[in-house]
Amino acid sequence: APDVSVKRVKAHLAALQDIAERNGGNRAHGTPGYLASVRYIQGKLEKAGFTTKLQTFTFAGATSHNLIADWPGGDPDQVLMVGAHLDSVAEGPGINDNGSGSAAILETALQVSRSKLKPGKHLRFAWWGTEEAGLVGSYAYVNSLSRAERSKIAGYLNFDMIASPNAGYFLYDGDDSDGEGEGPGPKGSATIERVLRDHFKKLGVPTRGTDFDGRSDYGPFIAIGVPAGGIFTGAEGRKTKAEARLWGGKAGAPYDRCYHRACDTLRNIDSRALARNTGAIVHAVWTLSR
Ligand code: PHE
Ligand code: ZN
Ligand code: ZN
Numbered sequence: 001a002p003d004v005s006v007k008r009v010k011a012h013l014a015a016l017q018d019i020a021e022r023n024g025g026n027r028a029h030g031t032p033g034y035l036a037s038v039r040y041i042q043g044k045l046e047k048a049g050f051t052t053k054l055q056t057f058t059f060a061g062a063t064s065h066n067l068i069a070d071w072p073g074g075d076p077d078q079v080l081m082v083g084a085h086l087d088s089v090a091e092g093p094g095i096n097d098n099g100s101g102s103a104a105i106l107e108t109a110l111q112v113s114r115s116k117l118k119p120g121k122h123l124r125f126a127w128w129g130t131e132e133a134g135l136v137g138s139y140a141y142v143n144s145l146s147r148a149e150r151s152k153i154a155g156y157l158n159f160d161m162i163a164s165p166n167a168g169y170f171l172y173d174g175d176d177s178d179g180e181g182e183g184p185g186p187k188g189s190a191t192i193e194r195v196l197r198d199h200f201k202k203l204g205v206p207t208r209g210t211d212f213d214g215r216s217d218y219g220p221f222i223a224i225g226v227p228a229g230g231i232f233t234g235a236e237g238r239k240t241k242a243e244a245r246l247w248g249g250k251a252g253a254p255y256d257r258c259y260h261r262a263c264d265t266l267r268n269i270d271s272r273a274l275a276r277n278t279g280a281i282v283h284a285v286w287t288l289s290r
């Protein structure tokens with residue numbers, strides 16, 4: 001898989017920060033900042049040759065959208081999906097949560113285009129709306145699919161908070177190998193976890209499992225039996241001593257002290273985690289779509 005430039009990912013984050021600043025400080029459900037975020041990403045994807053569409057839904061009296069982008073080609077009966085939520089909470093600009101996942105999968109999609117990738121599977125990227133109100137956009141998407149369409153989704157990769165300033169390297173625990181997860185996800189989830197884990201292993205970065213409990217947009221997918229996986233660098237939880245020995249950073253401090261706060265800005269990003277995780281996403285997309 002090709003190398004990706006963290007500079008490009010950061011440029012997308014700067015654009016999202018700028019959008020928040022020009023729209024009252026956030027990119028939350030039902031706000032102009034959310035819509036501007038969608039338009040920013042859609043514009044880049046259209047230029048790169050993706051077919052994009054907006055799925056519109058309403059929540060609490062306000063309209064929202066999922067942005068769905070298809071890369072032409074690949075087996076239509078085997079669809080690999082890659083998603084991240086694009087909405088922030090109302091408290092702040094949401095740059096780690098979840099500008100980080102949104103920007104990393106955008107850059108991955110743009111790299112697919114630059115590489116003129118011809119994957120065996122059909123590739124579909126999704127930026128979800130209204131995650132922060134309870135996975136509303138991703139549920140709307142999954143609920144809109146027929147049984148036949150559901151059965152064609154070969155896998156779903158989710159990225160929500162992948163550049164926490166006191167980062168851990170957590171993988172959704174598809175095989176429950178460390179025994180601390182919620183038990184194995186749908187069959188095939190272990191393969192996704194292994195592909196990600198192998199990539200980090202080559203970098204010399206150990207990973208740990210994190211609960212497969214549906215706290216992000218993979219929830220609706222595992223609920224219908226789609227194999228899923230992804231990376232998470234931690235939210236309000238605190239890094240343990242053992243984790244600080246493993247990864248560096250500050251033991252006893254939250255992974256993200258600005259989680260759901262106004263200080264979740266461009267400064268609330270660990271560039272090294274962002275670079276490593278974007279590289280892992282590209283590797284996983286290349287490997288799993290073959
Ligand atoms: N979904 C949570 C949020 O957006 C963050 C989270 C992601 C928590 C992944 C656990 C696992 O606030
Ligand atoms: Zn959040
Ligand atoms: Zn989130």
Ligand code: ZN
Binds near residue numbers: 174193
């Ligand atoms: Zn595992």
